[in-house]
Amino acid sequence: MSEELRIGVYVCHCGTNIAGVVNVKDVVEYAKTLPNVVVAKEYVFMCSAPGQQIIKEDIKNFKLNRVVVAACSPSLHEPTFRTATAEGGLNPYLFEMANIREHCSWVHPDEKEVATTKAKLLVKMAVAKASLLEPLSEIKFKVNNTALIIGGGVSGLAAARDLAARGIKTYLIDRSPTLGGRAARLGKLTYTEMKGIDVFKGLIRDVAGNRLIDVYTNTELVSVDGSVGNFKVKLVKNPRYVDAKCNLCGECAKVCPVEVPDEFEFGMSKRKAIYLPFKDAYPRIYVIDMKSCTRCLECVKVCPVGAINLNEKPSELTINVGGIIVAAGYDPYEPKTGEYGYKLSNKVITLFQLERLLDSEGPTKGELIVNGVKPKNIVFVMCVGSLSTTPDAYPYCSRMCCSSTIKNALVLREKYPDTNIYIAYKDVRTYGRGDEQLYMKAGENFVRFAKFKDAPKINIDQKGNLSVTLFEETLQEEITIPTDLVVLVVGMTPPRDIDKVRTTIKIGCGPEGFLREAHLKLRPVETATDGVYLAGAVTGPKNIIESIASGSAAASRTLALLSKEEVAVEPLIAVVNEDICSGCAICVAMCPYGAISLKIIDKNIRVAKVDSALCKGCGTCAAACPSGAMQQYGFKDAQIKAQVIAAMGEV
Amino acid sequence: MTYLVPQHPLQLVELGAERFSRCFNCGNCTAICPITKEKASYPRKLIRYSLLGMEDKILSSTDPWLCYYCGECSDQCPRDANPGSFMMSLRRYLTTKYDWTGFSKLMYYSKKAEVIAIIVVAAIVGSIIYLLHGPIVETRVELETFAPYLTTEIGALTVLFVLAGILLSNLYRMYRFVMRDENGNRIRVPLGFMIRDFIRIVPLHFLTQIKIKECKDRQKNWINHLIIFYGYAASFILFVPLLKFTQTNDPFLFVNPLSILGIFSTIALLYGASIAIYGRVKKTQPMWKDSHSTDWMFLILLLLTTITGILTGIFRTFGFPLPTYIMYSLHLMIAAPFLILEVPFAKWSHLAYRPFALYFESLKERYLASKR
Numbered sequence A: 001m002s003e004e005l006r007i008g009v010y011v012c013h014c015g016t017n018i019a020g021v022v023n024v025k026d027v028v029e030y031a032k033t034l035p036n037v038v039v040a041k042e043y044v045f046m047c048s049a050p051g052q053q054i055i056k057e058d059i060k061n062f063k064l065n066r067v068v069v070a071a072c073s074p075s076l077h078e079p080t081f082r083t084a085t086a087e088g089g090l091n092p093y094l095f096e097m098a099n100i101r102e103h104c105s106w107v108h109p110d111e112k113e114v115a116t117t118k119a120k121l122l123v124k125m126a127v128a129k130a131s132l133l134e135p136l137s138e139i140k141f142k143v144n145n146t147a148l149i150i151g152g153g154v155s156g157l158a159a160a161r162d163l164a165a166r167g168i169k170t171y172l173i174d175r176s177p178t179l180g181g182r183a184a185r186l187g188k189l190t191y192t193e194m195k196g197i198d199v200f201k202g203l204i205r206d207v208a209g210n211r212l213i214d215v216y217t218n219t220e221l222v223s224v225d226g227s228v229g230n231f232k233v234k235l236v237k238n239p240r241y242v243d244a245k246c247n248l249c250g251e252c253a254k255v256c257p258v259e260v261p262d263e264f265e266f267g268m269s270k271r272k273a274i275y276l277p278f279k280d281a282y283p284r285i286y287v288i289d290m291k292s293c294t295r296c297l298e299c300v301k302v303c304p305v306g307a308i309n310l311n312e313k314p315s316e317l318t319i320n321v322g323g324i325i326v327a328a329g330y331d332p333y334e335p336k337t338g339e340y341g342y343k344l345s346n347k348v349i350t351l352f353q354l355e356r357l358l359d360s361e362g363p364t365k366g367e368l369i370v371n372g373v374k375p376k377n378i379v380f381v382m383c384v385g386s387l388s389t390t391p392d393a394y395p396y397c398s399r400m401c402c403s404s405t406i407k408n409a410l411v412l413r414e415k416y417p418d419t420n421i422y423i424a425y426k427d428v429r430t431y432g433r434g435d436e437q438l439y440m441k442a443g444e445n446f447v448r449f450a451k452f453k454d455a456p457k458i459n460i461d462q463k464g465n466l467s468v469t470l471f472e473e474t475l476q477e478e479i480t481i482p483t484d485l486v487v488l489v490v491g492m493t494p495p496r497d498i499d500k501v502r503t504t505i506k507i508g509c510g511p512e513g514f515l516r517e518a519h520l521k522l523r524p525v526e527t528a529t530d531g532v533y534l535a536g537a538v539t540g541p542k543n544i545i546e547s548i549a550s551g552s553a554a555a556s557r558t559l560a561l562l563s564k565e566e567v568a569v570e571p572l573i574a575v576v577n578e579d580i581c582s583g584c585a586i587c588v589a590m591c592p593y594g595a596i597s598l599k600i601i602d603k604n605i606r607v608a609k610v611d612s613a614l615c616k617g618c619g620t621c622a623a624a625c626p627s628g629a630m631q632q633y634g635f636k637d638a639q640i641k642a643q644v645i646a647a648m649g650e651v
Numbered sequence B: 001m002t003y004l005v006p007q008h009p010l011q012l013v014e015l016g017a018e019r020f021s022r023c024f025n026c027g028n029c030t031a032i033c034p035i036t037k038e039k040a041s042y043p044r045k046l047i048r049y050s051l052l053g054m055e056d057k058i059l060s061s062t063d064p065w066l067c068y069y070c071g072e073c074s075d076q077c078p079r080d081a082n083p084g085s086f087m088m089s090l091r092r093y094l095t096t097k098y099d100w101t102g103f104s105k106l107m108y109y110s111k112k113a114e115v116i117a118i119i120v121v122a123a124i125v126g127s128i129i130y131l132l133h134g135p136i137v138e139t140r141v142e143l144e145t146f147a148p149y150l151t152t153e154i155g156a157l158t159v160l161f162v163l164a165g166i167l168l169s170n171l172y173r174m175y176r177f178v179m180r181d182e183n184g185n186r187i188r189v190p191l192g193f194m195i196r197d198f199i200r201i202v203p204l205h206f207l208t209q210i211k212i213k214e215c216k217d218r219q220k221n222w223i224n225h226l227i228i229f230y231g232y233a234a235s236f237i238l239f240v241p242l243l244k245f246t247q248t249n250d251p252f253l254f255v256n257p258l259s260i261l262g263i264f265s266t267i268a269l270l271y272g273a274s275i276a277i278y279g280r281v282k283k284t285q286p287m288w289k290d291s292h293s294t295d296w297m298f299l300i301l302l303l304l305t306t307i308t309g310i311l312t313g314i315f316r317t318f319g320f321p322l323p324t325y326i327m328y329s330l331h332l333m334i335a336a337p338f339l340i341l342e343v344p345f346a347k348w349s350h351l352a353y354r355p356f357a358l359y360f361e362s363l364k365e366r367y368l369a370s371k372r
């Protein structure tokens, strides 16, 4: 090392978090005795502005060329001190941190002396490593300014619309054969006269035919490589068996002999094996459900434009994008057979089924007919699958179901004024705009509310008559409501198989399985993985307004990234010493990110080569390399060895 | 466990409780009510019972009769559910339920039926007078000859007994509904207690209606109520048991104590009825805000009975024979439907139900105390 080492050590009290256990003064005095340390100081909060100021001034006054801070975890304040170091005029990578809080004072609160000794050792190790640090510079990449959106519900559509409006090329994929998600199946919405399908139509107007938006339906994620600004995404496009020539004549469905329950109508009506998912589905192309298709070829024979090809195969495609928005939405809670009488009687339905029954385009053209008759008494059971009502229920509130239930109750009262409607509720949480007024209106319209704490029981007698028994909380009495129809108000759950998406993109989730934001309050549409954003109900129950707003928010965060020329990433990545690399390729096989390849430098000599855009700095290769050729910046063998030796010695 | 009757609350809407379905169970009404008791929880609880359709709970409750409609609850209700008018409607509802003849239902649920019933009774009385009246003396007022005492008295006493009979049987039905525990099982109290409590409670409250005073600022109401009550009671005694002395040919003599009582009672009725009609038209008090057709009919018939009575007296005093006979016939034609229909089947029956509610309540308390 050519220049003389001048190290400054700063020990933080962290209020009493550290100083309450560790004898900070002792540690400072000890630090002064370490080799190359020219100054050692203590301060109550090093991360505060005055604390950082000390570092900046000392760098100038003492001509420091290494900085060590003994404080909290690097995951908390390493960036803070790196910045302070840089502002003091040093390369930010000439900074080293010793964690004497999480690793010391917090875990040894009752052993003050031992803790002080441990703190000294940790400082000694940090100083030893600091001596060997080398200046590094951030790695910059050009940003690929295209985006991928996973999920074509209202939130994904809103995000696609907003990105395209700013000229961003966007890929919008959905695993189902149509865009629209859940909202497209809802009837009249709360607060407005619009139906769910109208919201969908409003959004699709800007998406359909937009040359900046590539829509891939029946498409799922296979893998994601790369990092922020440069993701390489593999998709699999499952066959639709019908191509864009389809003119929606419907001849194929007429001749198709296979009838199966229509999932769009929640099984309340039938569709053919070749079908259009719903009237306004997008893309406007029929699709074959191969699981039920018998390959009789009837449809192929009648299609006037020859759009059907039963031999279509799944195809893989790879796209490169700079940012990814996950907008995979939610699934309705599916009660188990027998849970609240579900599936034991066809007079027990879910709120979604009711929405379809009341939709003028639904299976009964908007007439409430169950089992061939119009029910006179109807009981809604709220919080099914939510608020821990049953052992299987989720603990959270699904937020949208109360308002939606009340809205449907009012629709029913208006349409059939002589029906008696009971809402068995645990809590009424009508938080959305105008929803409290709806609740009031329900009261005025003779919708009766019965409060329960423990889940109501649905009784079905031999004749198939229904009744609902519950312990009414406001009266402290058990009551039984005779009824002709029970509507289970099911909540929202994480979408099926979301874990596959989550682990492919490597983002976190909460205890219930909804995807996790980087910070609930400060960064609600970002994830801990740079360049990956979240929109809509995939982070937890949301209504349409919130879903669309979060779609726009995610688009705006994505834009902030994609509008940059380049992104900078930490330079703590792997590097090969080509002189000693034997080209064994062990690292190539080990790297989980596919960042290493072999390059030929001379006829027979091949050495490893790290693609800095793909390397995540996990260190696997460095550990695996038998010849020590693979090293990692910031954690080189020599630096680690110096720390180990320091740790082994005496204080 | 209660099996709900979903249709039940809809009846209350017809009986005047239009807005109670707005109730969201906050309990403000019960908190503010000056007479709801520690353990009772009305109006809130009764509203919840009704709204959910727990008909049996309503039938076995005496609480509606304890409320005098001061309207404090309606003023405080954050949802403008008008619990006071709901309590009122419950009293109407219970009146229709206690009554076994079905007349009460008819009167309360159909204005048309009510008017027809009144006209029919008036017509019957009219035909009886037409068929049975005595000779018409045109030279001087001979009321005793026109309306022979025996005939009129038999008519008056028949009315009295029918009335009392119906009221008593309805009170018995009330007893059967009310004397049940929370599970709907019948309860009985030893005869000794039944007699003791009856003596202790019923006459006092029947005669003083003192409970009204528990409502806030109700001194004036209480006095009004007493004026109408005693005016009515006095006229009733004068013209039914004492008919022999009041249905005379003589002009009013201001020295005759019966005449003086008669004058006072008619003035009291005139005053009371006018105040109530004025109050209901102007809606000066909460309890006068939700007038049902039976309330109007009651007051109108009361007023007409009084006025025709007074006019009969005036014509008689000034010696106009024909006008006296005609007015007296009219008087009877109005008084009879008033007494026969409005009193036992509609609003006026509360005179009996209120003190008996207190009585049954006390019996129930005794039963519960013995259980404890």
Ligand SMILES: Cc1cc2nc3c(=O)[nH]c(=O)nc-3n(C[C@H](O)[C@H](O)[C@H](O)COP(=O)(O)OP(=O)(O)OC[C@H]3O[C@@H](n4cnc5c(N)ncnc54)[C@H](O)[C@@H]3O)c2cc1C
Binding pocket: A150, A151, A152, A153, A154, A155, A156, A173, A174, A175, A176, A178, A179, A180, A181, A182, A183, A186, A188, A189, A190, A219, A220, A221, A327, A328, A329, A330, A331, A332, A351, A352, A400, A401, A404, A407, A490, A491, A492, A495, A497, A498, A501, A535, A536, A537, A538, A542, A543, A544, A545, A547
């Ligand atoms: C009973 C009920 C009633 C409601 N009523 C109303 C109402 O009246 N008003 C209101 O504002 N809101 C209402 N909502 C809420 C509304 O449904 C949601 O706010 C909205 O649908 C959320 O939109 P989204 O785009 O986030 O998700 P979704 O609509 O669920 O869309 C997600 C899309 O992602 C796709 N997808 C999922 N996983 C993958 C994957 N792995 N790969 C590719 N694609 C995938 C799905 O196929 C789907 O198309 C109601 C909700 C419920 C439960």
Ligand code: SF4
Binding pocket: A382, A383, A384, A386, A387, A396, A397, A398, A399, A400, A401, A402, A403, A426, A427, A428, A429, A489, A491
């Ligand atoms: S919104 Fe209402 S019904 Fe839905 S989970 Fe929350 S409290 Fe229950």
Ligand code: SF4
Binding pocket: A573, A574, A590, A591, A592, A593, A594, A595, A596, A610, A614, A615, A616, A617, A618, A619, A620, A621, A622
């Ligand atoms: S450190 Fe090595 S193994 Fe890890 S991502 Fe980079 S190249 Fe791959």
Ligand code: SF4
Binding pocket: B022, B023, B024, B025, B026, B027, B028, B029, B030, B043, B044, B047, B073, B076, B077, B078, B079, B080, B081, B082, B083
């Ligand atoms: S104050 Fe109104 S809303 Fe509250 S319990 Fe009484 S009637 Fe219901």
Ligand code: SF4
Binding pocket: B029, B032, B033, B034, B035, B036, B042, B043, B066, B067, B068, B069, B070, B071, B072, B073, B074, B083, B084, B087, B215
């Ligand atoms: S009107 Fe008065 S007495 Fe009757 S319930 Fe309301 S507050 Fe109580």
